[in-house]
Amino acid sequence: MLRARVLEERLITMYKQGDGFFWIGGPGEEAFSVPLGLLVDKGQGVDHDYMHLHYRSSGTLLALGADPVDSLRQMKNTATDPYSRGRNFAGHFSVRKWNVVPVTSPIEVQFSVAIGTARAQRKATGAKGITIVQGGDAGTAEGDFATALVWSSRKGSELPMLMIVTNNRWGISTSYEGQHGYTQIAERGKAFGMPTRVIDGNDPEVTHQALKEAIEYVRTERKPYLLEAMVSRLRGHSSASGANVVKEEPDCVDLFEQKLEARGLLSRKQIDEKRAEYTAELSAAAKRVREEPMPSPGSIHDYTFADVNHVGGES
């Protein structure tokens, strides 16, 4: 969690120093995103879990084992950025070897796409892989969210799909009350006969347990589940709103540090040392990334069409 936070802070610093054009990310979601990454069945193909994440999922990627320097590369839009080769904004991950489907800027389309990977997993006999799809609260107003509820819950054709809403109560500048008439988004799942739950997404012990139960349910029952986690948005929507610190919302990293201190599991000194170590590591990495090659103008045509079917196992 701390490393994910330090990574986001470094990305914001890079943005402010001119080493990137735009920042968007997940400070305030680490208590949810990190446990998610720790709990998924990581791998390639229908036997493992597919992840349709959003642009606040850096904690999940780090927990999966991603190199944080790769996020710096995407921020700096270098040719070495393994997620998009300098083509996309920060936080737009893509890792086929771990079933991390490309993160998109259009909000909520991942809820329509997730139906397809879940259907492939439903058909695979004996497979235990599930599809995990995540978006924010504002995005649930899009039709794709309703699409996922309808398609995943059809009687006799239920899909092994964990739908996650991380609710930070904002859609850029629009408040939760400004767009939702219902109290909780998870309520909507009840009409479709699926288990639902609302949890405190700022407490990693709560999220770990709840995610474990939800994943287990979907994995064994092969049916959908809707989980809503209340989280914070600690740096605003993106760099477009300044990416400045928001003091009014709970900070899950602070809260967890306090808890660990109170329980005598870590001292303040140890925590500070860890933070200093991660900060130094990423500060040095950011300097190195600055020297890495930028994509060439001629590369704009690369990867328009595939010659072989990579997703079909050809190489």
Place this chain on the structure above:
Amino acid sequence: MATMIQAIRLALHVGEKRHGVTDIFGQDVGPPLGGVFTGTQGLETAWNTPLDERGIVGTAIGLALAGQRPVGEIQFCDYAFNTIDLLKLAGNTYWASGGDWNVPLVLMTPVGAGIRGAPYHSHSFDATATRIPGWKIVMPSNPLDAYGLMLSAIRDPNPVFFLMPKALLRMKARPGEQLPGEPDEKTLNQMIDAPLGDRSAWKPRWPELEDLFTPIGKARVAREGDRVTVITYGRNVAMSLAAADELAADEGFQTEVIDLRSLHPYDWEAIVASVRKTTRVVCVNEDTEITNFGEHLIRRIVDELFYELHAPPKLIAGAHIPLIGLADNLEMASVPQKGGIKAAILDLARHEA
């Protein structure tokens, strides 16, 4: 002789049996109906979806990413417009992920006018499709090409639009254009067409057909000529051929008709060869005329072949109006007809260089 819709159904069957097709789906695509145009009757992997085009396109993308071979259908292209951002996503995922995830899917949808389909069963989609990079786009004009292009689309590792000219779906193949291994017409109908009424106990008997892969990106010279070139596709191919035949009989000159078959990638070499020969060219298609695909072809022809032209290129396209009206007169006046094509060819032929 198989009709175009039978040829498509046969290609989908061959796709299921031999080329890894895992899912054929859309509204009313599965049993009992098997498609509003019968295109998916009796297919093993056909299934019905909710009435939700966004779900259909999203599912196709997801299945493709999971290593499946999906063929999705939008019942009429008129209803594909609410899926545009998902169509963009299918077309840009390979690029945006820097070559990480390709998206092998086929999306088929009936397009165009000709059946008195009124405002919302008459739209064209070719101009819109060509505005979505990352897709290959094919549009057959006869059953044989429908069969061969569908099999190529199924095997392609990229998203492919398979645009079905709905006015031609019941059109039979011409002599000499039967599908490889196709039985006689009566036998074929008995084998693969579902009976009317209760068909719960019906099962198709599939003929043994051979593979045919009509290359995507390769045009067909549908008629050779030396005086004027018509570049067209889909429904307007037969119309252009008839216009050319009549002009040959009445005026004594020969018109070349290029059936593009693929809109992207398109066969520029075939266009260049024909335009060099005739020096006069008209593009014909049904989509609305402003920002029409034919306009692109004309722009490129003017850019690259200007000094070889002996007449200003022409575009015969749909009127730039909001919709196509139902009444005979309205539909006929809204999209190209044989008379208009003929007049344009004649005008080009008579133009003094």
